[in-house]
Amino acid sequence: RRWALRLLAAGAGACALAGALAVIVRARQCATVARVLERAGGFSLTPLPTPASDPALAVALLCFSPSCPAPASTLCAAIRALRSPEAGAFGGRAVVVTDAPYAVRELPCGRHAEVAQPAAGQTAASNYNYIRVQNLKRELFDIIGAPRILYLDLDVIVTAPIAPFVERAEGVLRAAADANITGAAAPAVAMFGDNACPTCNKWNGGGIYAIDTPATRACFDAWSRILRADAFTRFTKEQDALDIVSGARAAPGHDDAPCAGVATLHSAEMVYARSATSAFGLEGTFVHITSSARRMCARLGSSKHTT
Numbered sequence: 032r033r034w035a036l037r038l039l040a041a042g043a044g045a046c047a048l049a050g051a052l053a054v055i056v057r058a059r060q061c062a063t064v065a066r067v068l069e070r071a072g073g074f075s076l077t078p079l080p081t082p083a084s085d086p087a088l089a090v091a092l093l094c095f096s097p098s099c100p101a102p103a104s105t106l107c108a109a110i111r112a113l114r115s116p117e118a119g120a121f122g123g124r125a126v127v128v129t130d131a132p133y134a135v136r137e138l139p140c141g142r143h144a145e146v147a148q149p150a151a152g153q154t155a156a157s158n159y160n161y162i163r164v165q166n167l168k169r170e171l172f173d174i175i176g177a178p179r180i181l182y183l184d185l186d187v188i189v190t191a192p193i194a195p196f197v198e199r200a201e202g203v204l205r206a207a208a209d210a211n212i213t214g215a216a217a218p219a220v221a222m223f224g225d226n227a228c229p230t231c232n233k234w235n236g237g238g239i240y241a242i243d244t245p246a247t248r249a250c251f252d253a254w255s256r257i258l259r260a261d262a263f264t265r266f267t268k269e270q271d272a273l274d275i276v277s278g279a280r281a282a283p284g285h286d287d288a289p290c291a292g293v294a295t296l297h298s299a300e301m302v303y304a305r306s307a308t309s310a311f312g313l314e315g316t317f318v319h320i321t322s323s324a325r326r327m328c329a330r331l332g333s334s335k336h337t338t
Contacts, residue, residue: 089171090126090180091180091181092185093168094127096131096159099129099185106135109186110125110143112189120192125144128175132148162269166263169255182240184237220251222294232268233277235319236270246292252289254273254276276290
């Protein structure tokens with residue numbers, strides 16, 4: 032009985048220590064979130080010469096009601112970080128695709144990005160559907176009119192120059208094309224692996240680099256077609272559909288995989304604010320704040336930093 036009591040006491044002590052360490056790590060993670068957003072919010076918006084950037088490349092952001100443009104600080108932090116010489120140093124086309132163009136233009140950062148709208152009524156607030164909005168990523172070539180697109184979620188904060196990242200992404204696509212032995216052209220699409228949740232999906236939808244080619248269009252069309260099933264209600268995440276059309280997950284009636292050649296961007300480029308590494312200050316080209324990190328920090332009383 033005495034040994035049993037000692038074991039129980041030791042177990043309780045270990046649990047208490049683990050709980051205390053978890054609180055410390057979460058606090059450090061929230062400090063990282065606050066530091067990234069506060070730094071981005073303080074970036075200068077010195078105009079950058081557009082000719083210095085690739086005119087064929089556009090960086091695209093999606094911003095739809097009811098959650099956008101409020102909180103405005105999230106969108107403006109993303110734009111400031113993208114434009115600032117201290118971070119993204121991107122002087123090319125930055126386009127906010129939105130159903131609230133006038134509200135976006137009125138923001139303090141509004142004049143530092145173009146505004147584009149999808150087809151009328153396609154994503155009206157009265158007809159809002161999360162997957163319907165996310166599926167606009169497959170239509171960005173037509174909405175924006177650029178042959179090369181870098182799509183970023185609003186909570187993906189740029190922390191390093193975009194131009195070198197794009198060069199590395201192009202290298203990833205070239206390597207994938209060289210390794211392709213199927214005889215069919217692979218889509219010119221590169222994405223980050225879902226390294227924040229490796230057991231959930233193969234890909235993370237927060238960052239997509241794509242070049243407008245017939246194979247890319249075929250991939251995007253198949254991805255969009257499966258997302259549109261049952262009026263956009265079959266899936267709760269766009270990555271679930273991508274897993275099917277890329278062949279990462281089997282599904283009845285989906286034997287072809289037009290997105291099988293999607294290339295993988297280096298995981299170190301995208302740091303998740305909720306990850307243990309970012310809690311101790313490591314940063315990549317992008318820091319992904321994520322909604323779960325914001326909710327966690329709100330529970331810890333840090334919501335003023337994460338809006």
